[in-house]
Every structure is written in structure tokens, then in C-alpha cells.
Amino acid sequence: xxxxxxxxxxxxxxxxxxxxxxxxxxxxxxxxxxxxxxxxxxxxxxxxxxxxxxxxxxxxxxxxxxxxxxxxxxxxxxxxxxxxxxxxxxxxxxxxxxxxxxxxxxxxxxxxxxxxxxxxxxxxxxxxxxxxxxxxxxxxxxxxxxxxxxxxxxxxxxxxxxxxxxxxxxxxxxxxxxxxxxxxxxxxxxxxxxxxxxxxxxxxxxxxxxxxxxxxxxxxxxxxxxxxxxxxxxxxxxxxxxxxxxxxxxxxxxxxxxxxxxxxxxxxxxxxxxxxxxxxxxxxxxxxxxxxxxxxxxxxxxxxxx
Numbered sequence: 001x002x003x004x005x006x007x008x009x010x011x012x013x014x015x016x017x018x019x020x021x022x023x024x025x026x027x028x029x030x031x032x033x034x035x036x037x038x039x040x041x042x043x044x045x046x047x048x049x050x051x052x053x054x055x056x057x058x059x060x061x062x063x064x065x066x067x068x069x070x071x072x073x074x075x076x077x078x079x080x081x082x083x084x085x086x087x088x089x090x091x092x093x094x095x096x097x098x099x100x101x102x103x104x105x106x107x108x109x110x111x112x113x114x115x116x117x118x119x120x121x122x123x124x125x126x127x128x129x130x131x132x133x134x135x136x137x138x139x140x141x142x143x144x145x146x147x148x149x150x151x152x153x154x155x156x157x158x159x160x161x162x163x164x165x166x167x168x169x170x171x172x173x174x175x176x177x178x179x180x181x182x183x184x185x186x187x188x189x190x191x192x193x194x195x196x197x198x199x200x201x202x203x204x205x206x207x208x209x210x211x212x213x214x215x216x217x218x219x220x221x222x223x224x225x226x227x228x229x230x231x232x233x234x235x236x237x238x239x240x241x242x243x244x245x246x247x248x249x250x251x252x253x254x255x256x257x258x259x260x261x262x263x264x265x266x267x268x269x270x271x272x273x274x275x276x277x278x279x280x281x282x283x284x285x286x287x288x289x290x291x292x293x294x295x296x297x298x299x300x301x302x303x304x305x306x
């Protein structure tokens with residue numbers, strides 16, 4: 001396994017297509033259904049097949065949950081205007097813990113996961129969440145929302161994460177995309193979450209444009225093509241990949257200014273790439289970067305510890 005540095009980025013690419021939509025809101029049921037399909041495809045030829053198949057089942061349950069869960073009320077016009085005026089996300093993800101309906105969504109999701117074929121450790125983790133008292137569940141929810149999941153407690157938190165992703169995606173889907181404005185570099189304009197990865201897309205009207213993808217609500221927002229998602233620098237940006245060189249579809253974008261990195265997926269070269277599934281499946285790249293000077297700027301709750 002080797003890493004390589006790509007050629008210096010072309011400044012003419014910065015900014016991409018000027019009229020591309022700033023925000024792409026999630027379609028929750030379709031989002032998780034497609035993610036499940038991608039996990040299944042990746043598992044067919046991966047040494048991580050057992051874990052990928054488990055996450056495929058989780059994604060299918062997320063899709064079912066997104067289809068049957070009550071839709072949140074449409075975004076409040078006054079609140080949207082206030083958030084827009086202050087340059088803030090209209091959804092405060094740290095308040096999700098106390099939001100009406102979250103407890104029911106988590107309980108429903110736990111029940112749906114019971115029949116999933118899972119390893120013994122995953123079954124024990126599900127029991128831990130199912131039998132947890134209210135303070136314990138609240139603590140797990142807080143860990144997920146604050147991106148402070150203890151690596152040794154990843155298994156039970158995985159189920160809480162999955163349920164919260166559905167809840168957050170449904171909330172984001174109720175927003176008016178035209179009312180969202182940039183908040184800060186690498187920060188979701190819908191809920192304030194950190195990116196899981198970024199995508200270079202290829203759909204009409206946004207060819208070659210880069211979108212960061214929220215790890216919490218799955219909203220995608222346009223970021224300059226060659227820019228650090230941690231500090232905003234457009235200088236000292238380079239790339240690492242395991243194999244494929246310039247043609248690699250999954251790379252680590254590194255920043256020498258703040259010594260951070262986040263994965264960038266070239267969906268314009270492979271339309272089936274998923275920001276979460278392919279992040280998990282490219283674990284080897286995480287291992288490569290763990291031995292470097294760079295620290296992760298994105299977060300994938302399914303890869304805590306890497």
C-alpha cells in the first residue's frame with residue numbers, strides 16, 4: 001500500500017460551475033435505499049464484507065424508517081429568515097436531543113433492527129441500547145450530536161447514530177433550500193454538522209462541482225473545488241490515494257496549512273459512489289493517513305477510531 005501526491009491543483013478549477021445550486025437537500029427514503037445498494041455492491045468484493053453487509057442492513061432499516069416516520073412540520077418562515085439574516089443554520093442539531101419525536105424514532109429503529117442478521121457483538125450492542133434507561137440513552141444521543149463517541153463504545157452508538165441520521169435528514173428535507181446561506185467553511189448550512197466527505201459531482205448544471213456532505217443530516221452544500229474544509233485555505237492542497245493515481249475515484253484531500261484531511265469522492269467518474277458507504281469501504285486510506293502528520297477534518301460515525 002502506498003500513497004502518492006497528485007500534481008499541484010489547477011487554480012482555474014477553483015469555484016467550479018458558478019450557477020450550480022448552493023444546497024442539495026436530502027430525499028431521506030431514497031438516500032438510504034441507494035446507500036444500502038452501494039453497501040451491497042461494495043461488500044461483494046471487499047475483505048470488509050461482513051461489516052459492509054451489516055451496514056447495508058442498517059441502511060435498509062433507515063430507508064424503511066424514513067418512509068414511515070411522521071414528517072416534521074414545514075420550516076418556520078420567521079425562523080428561516082432569522083437564521084438567514086444571522087448567517088446561522090436553521091436547525092440546531094444540538095437541540096435534537098430534546099426534540100419531540102426523537103425518542104419514538106429511536107425506539108422504532110431499535111425494534112426494526114432486531115431481526116437483522118448481525119454478529120454477536122452487534123446483537124449485544126443492540127440489547128445495550130434497547131435496555132438503556134432514559135439518562136443513558138440521552139448520554140449516547142449527546143455523544144453522537146457532539147461528535148464525541150468513545151471509540152470503545154462505538155457498537156451501541158452506531159444504532160443511535162443511524163436513527164439520528166434519519167431524524168436529521170427528515171428535518172433537513174423540510175427546509176427551503178433557497179433560504180439557506182453559507183455558515184462557515186466545512187459547516188453544514190442546514191444543521192451545523194461537520195462533513196463526512198465531499199463529492200465532485202457530474203450531473204447537468206454542476207459538472208465538476210464539489211459538494212461537502214453533512215455527517216448528520218445528509219445535506220450537501222457547494223464548497224470551492226480546491227479548498228480545505230477545515231481552515232478554508234486554497235494553498236498547500238494536495239491529494240493522497242492508495243492506487244489509481246490521477247484516475248483514483250476516492251482520495252484524501254490534505255491541507256499543509258492546518259495539517260488536516262478529508263476524503264473527496266469523484267462521483268463524476270463513478271456515479272454510484274456514496275459519501276458514507278465508500279468512505280467506510282476505503283478504510284485502507286484511513287489507515288494510510290493515520291500514519292501521516294494530517295488529522296481528520298471530517299467525521300464518519302461508522303468509522304470512529306479511524
